[in-house]
Amino acid sequence: MLIDEVKIKIKAGNGGKGNVSFNKNMMSLGPTGGSGGKGGDVYFQGVSDIGVLAFFRNRKDIKANNGENGKPQYLDGSDGKDVVLNIPVGSVIENIDTGEIKEIVKTGEKIVIAKGGIGGKGNFHFRSSTNTSPTQFQKGLLGEEFNIRIELRLIADIGLVGLPNAGKSSLLNELTNADSRVGNYPFTTLEPSLGAYYGLIIADIPGLIEGASEGKGLGVKFLRHIERTNTIFHLVSSESDSPLQDYKKIEKELASYNKKLTEKEEYILLSKTDTISSKELTDKKILLQKATGKQVFGVSVYEKESLTQVKKILEVVKDKK
Ligand SMILES: Nc1nc2c(ncn2[C@@H]2O[C@H](COP(=O)(O)OP(=O)(O)OP(=O)(O)O)[C@@H](O)[C@H]2O)c(=O)[nH]1
Ligand SMILES: [Mg+2]
Known part of the structure; x- marks a missing residue:
């Protein structure tokens, strides 16, 4: 059966947490905590196959990965992978939470629906001449989360x-x-x-x-x-x-x-x-x-x-x- 309407929940990845650490080398005791990576975004992409909404029949909860936490030794966490969901060209995407409506009318057209959170800064970023041993860090922002309704409207002549x-x-x-x-x-x-x-x-x-x-x-x-x-x-x-x-x-x-x-x-x-x-x-x-x-x-x-x-x-x- 042709699935032409689905309701799903999508969640972009959270930003990774900034790290707090200090150089173990006694000669230089500065902060080395790296920043968290960005959470993955969730995109919709238009494809010509009108049957692809069937993918969502058993997958109503879709999440992109979180960004990795920052690490010592100036190492930033890696970004969470984006998720790209194929939906048929002609689909109308309603964001139930915000009321916003978007449409995909071309094959290959890609739009972001939920943005991943930015990673938090590690303590390395808080160093200054007056604060050489900062212990501050940021947590990283939460990824956007929305309830989405997709309705297929075939594009026929x-x-x-x-x-x-x-x-x-x-x-x-x-x-x-x-x-x-x-x-x-x-x-x-x-x-x-x-x-x-x-x-x-x-x-x-x-x-x-x-x-x-x-x-x-x-x-x-x-x-x-x-x-x-x-x-x-x-x-x-x-x-x-x-x-x-x-x-x-x-x-x-x-x-x-x-x-x-x-x-x-x-x-x-x-x-x-x-x-x-x-x-x-x-x-x-x-x-x-x-x-x-x-x-x-x-x-x-x-x-x-x-x-x-x-x-x-x-x-x-x-x-x-
Ligand atoms: N003699 C004749 N029979 C036809 C013609 N076109 C369709 N039929 C027959 O009419 C019947 C219905 O045809 P369908 O094409 O299934 O009609 P439909 O409008 O799609 O019907 P639904 O899907 O049930 O709404 C079938 O038995 C066809 O073989 C025609 O030009 N001449
Ligand atoms: Mg018929």
């Missing part, structure tokens, strides 16, 4: 929406390298899947039904994955006796999740056109076009020409990107 069984996964598989499960029953797909069409990322958003915004079915939580897309393909099965009602049911759910979703560029795809006569197809197309003012295209995964038409739309979307 096109979102596929529609009632269950409309043919979303079939179309995604036909157009891209995706291998989404297809079945002749609703809710075959239980989590969003992605496919790439020459650099365009298409996301299949499953589980939308009437009442999804009130929590029915899989709910509307997957819609966050298309909040950032510019384009929506809305699939309506041409087998349906009431394609307009089917269309409206989904639009209502989109609107109640976020009005902006209904303002995106949307193409209506009447799917499974091989199952109806061309007269019926024309009638249903006109009906949808008139009622919505949107462009309506017929598509069947069994008809090459109709797929070519969809690919032309994809080229248009790509050019606008």
Whole structure:
């Protein structure tokens, strides 16, 4: 199952303690205590693998190492090792304690989330002409510690929406390298899947039904994955006796999740056109076009020409990107 939300606790390393010691050589009795090392930082880094949040399923408590304490003979403690956690590009990171929100949008982008404490100074640093045998030292500062919530928002260019069984996964598989499960029953797909069409990322958003915004079915939580897309393909099965009602049911759910979703560029795809006569197809197309003012295209995964038409739309979307 795709893990798209996790809550974890992260703790950066504490700074090491400064050391207090004196030169054992009788000729020079000065202080020699070294300083503590810095605690390790905790970073998040963006990667393209959308499955990496699964790493946190059994690891909710993540700590970077503390800095080492200072040592005699001017030896500073070594710094604690940083921890770099991979999270999928498109993740939103909420610091529950401070309310701060950060996002990772590029692969390789690295941001610090919790800073390690600075190491304390050893007594060597406190020497002066008036204090040649200082016994002062610093303890080292504590590393930052936060409760963090990570939410994955897939970064797709096109979102596929529609009632269950409309043919979303079939179309995604036909157009891209995706291998989404297809079945002749609703809710075959239980989590969003992605496919790439020459650099365009298409996301299949499953589980939308009437009442999804009130929590029915899989709910509307997957819609966050298309909040950032510019384009929506809305699939309506041409087998349906009431394609307009089917269309409206989904639009209502989109609107109640976020009005902006209904303002995106949307193409209506009447799917499974091989199952109806061309007269019926024309009638249903006109009906949808008139009622919505949107462009309506017929598509069947069994008809090459109709797929070519969809690919032309994809080229248009790509050019606008
Ligand atoms: N005749 C015909 N059948 C199709 C076409 N596209 C999909 N189907 C069939 O319709 C059924 C549903 O297809 P899916 O691709 O699983 O539909 P979905 O929208 O992903 O469904 P859920 O994941 O359950 O929401 C399957 O039995 C497909 O084989 C088409 O163009 N023509
Ligand atoms: Mg599906």
